[in-house]
Amino acid sequence: MRIGIIGAGIGGLVAAAGLQADGHDVTVYERRDAPAAVGAGLTLFVNAFAALDAIGLGDTVRAVSADALGRMRSGQRRPSGRWLVSVPPGSGPAVRSLHRAELHSALLARLPAGMVRAGSTAQADPGGAPVVTVDGALERFDLVVAADGIRSGARRTWGLDRGVRYAGYTAWRGVTASRGHLADEAGEAWGAGARFGIVPLPDDRVYWFAVLTAAEGADFGDEPAMLRERFGGWHAPIPALLDATPTSALLRHDIHDLAALPPRCVAGRGVLLGDAAHAMTPDLGQGAGQAIEDAATLVLLLRHAGAPDAALREYDRLRRRRARTLWHGSRLAGRVAQASSPAAVATRDVLMRAMPAGAAVRAAARVARWQEPQGVSPGESR
Numbered sequence: 001m002r003i004g005i006i007g008a009g010i011g012g013l014v015a016a017a018g019l020q021a022d023g024h025d026v027t028v029y030e031r032r033d034a035p036a037a038v039g040a041g042l043t044l045f046v047n048a049f050a051a052l053d054a055i056g057l058g059d060t061v062r063a064v065s066a067d068a069l070g071r072m073r074s075g076q077r078r079p080s081g082r083w084l085v086s087v088p089p090g091s092g093p094a095v096r097s098l099h100r101a102e103l104h105s106a107l108l109a110r111l112p113a114g115m116v117r118a119g120s121t122a123q124a125d126p127g128g129a130p131v132v133t134v135d136g137a138l139e140r141f142d143l144v145v146a147a148d149g150i151r152s153g154a155r156r157t158w159g160l161d162r163g164v165r166y167a168g169y170t171a172w173r174g175v176t177a178s179r180g181h182l183a184d185e186a187g188e189a190w191g192a193g194a195r196f197g198i199v200p201l202p203d204d205r206v207y208w209f210a211v212l213t214a215a216e217g218a219d220f221g222d223e224p225a226m227l228r229e230r231f232g233g234w235h236a237p238i239p240a241l242l243d244a245t246p247t248s249a250l251l252r253h254d255i256h257d258l259a260a261l262p263p264r265c266v267a268g269r270g271v272l273l274g275d276a277a278h279a280m281t282p283d284l285g286q287g288a289g290q291a292i293e294d295a296a297t298l299v300l301l302l303r304h305a306g307a308p309d310a311a312l313r314e315y316d317r318l319r320r321r322r323a324r325t326l327w328h329g330s331r332l333a334g335r336v337a338q339a340s341s342p343a344a345v346a347t348r349d350v351l352m353r354a355m356p357a358g359a360a361v362r363a364a365a366r367v368a369r370w371q372e373p374q375g376v377s378p379g380e381s382r
């Protein structure tokens with residue numbers, strides 16, 4: 001099949017690599033001049049790797065990621081460092097961490113030169129016909145995959161957009177050389193309307209994120225100074241990580257998710273994938289994992305279905321169900337983690353401390369489970 005993909009983010013690139021390996025003729029349109037990633041670190045759980053393995057990409061991503069996080073004591077603690085929930089090394093769902101830019105490069109390296117057309121903004125067809133318009137020219141396909149992110153133009157064009165919602169908090173991310181900051185502990189510290197997360201990366205680097213409850217677009221003035229003041233009294237190595245991160249390596253993003261999920265993620269011969277279909281808050285660390293699951297599901301269903309329409313129907317059914325769970329779960333996790341009032345924080349902390357680590361591990365394992373599609377029955381193919 002000829003397949004056009006709008007967007008060379010993680011979702012678009014994984015789909016492109018999987019589809020082209022199956023012999024499809026793939027073109028990827030990316031509006032940015034270079035399809036490189038803006039971002040810092042990323043965690044991918046076992047579900048993402050199961051999906052990557054199913055389409056032959058697991059080792060590509062393992063090669064640029066580290067499993068150090070799973071070998072550390074992790075969980076949630078108070079700003080003082082006292083553990084609320086402590087997950088012993090090796091007992092949580094398998095997780096690997098990596099730098100986004102390195103993931104993008106590794107995925108791009110799997111694609112033939114010229115497959116990604118950078119600097120090309122593509123528009124989907126309002127009727128769901130498998131065509132895209134690029135620089136005024138119509139390009140024809142058998143299928144169009146819209147992996148164009150949270151503010152997906154295709155989702156709007158196909159009448160599936162229900163808006164984007166500000167989650168109520170803003171996040172800073174940084175990457176720094178470790179210099180022995182981590183010892184053998186990682187995870188998140190939760191305060192009142194404030195959170196700090198620490199993740200080891202390959203090559204002794206550390207990815208950290210700081211999250212504050214704030215108005216959308218709030219102006220914090222000198223942000224590095226504000227972060228040092230806000231988190232300067234938190235447990236080690238948080239102040240040292242902030243001090244070690246150059247201002248130029250600091251990223252800030254207000255956190256959004258889809259206000260409501262689209263009623264369908266298929267329109268004719270067009271399909272939404274990744275954040276375009278189900279952008280969720282990053283509180284479960286599953287957004288990219290879901291984009292990867294989408295891509296693998298699509299590749300496998302197209303591989304086994306006689307005709308694409310049956311595969312798309314099954315994709316819509318499977319992926320909307322899975323994404324709905326994680327989209328809701330991410331919102332809930334964000335509300336709990338960002339609790340701000342003294343009463344809410346006190347209640348949260350008491351409940352967290354009462355929770356056995358085993359229960360937290362089982363809940364995380366339920367989230368990190370991907371079920372490979374069993375194919376489309378012959379009766380469903382046309």
Ligand SMILES: Cc1cc2nc3c(=O)[nH]c(=O)nc-3n(C[C@H](O)[C@H](O)[C@H](O)COP(=O)(O)OP(=O)(O)OC[C@H]3O[C@@H](n4cnc5c(N)ncnc54)[C@H](O)[C@@H]3O)c2cc1C
Pocket residue numbers: 006007008009010011012029030031032041042043044120121122123147148149150152153171173253255273274275276282285286287288289290291
């Ligand atoms: C602070 C933060 C931390 C996160 N941490 C994690 C984590 O640890 N683990 C995890 O799994 N997820 C995490 N996520 C979520 C994850 O980053 C996203 O879910 C994931 O990157 C979505 O990938 P995507 O390919 O669907 O979309 P995107 O990465 O947004 O890619 C969309 C691409 O489409 C392009 N595009 C858009 N419109 C057009 C057009 N008309 N024509 C051509 N190109 C177009 C864009 O330029 C972009 O390159 C985090 C998110 C945030 C904000």
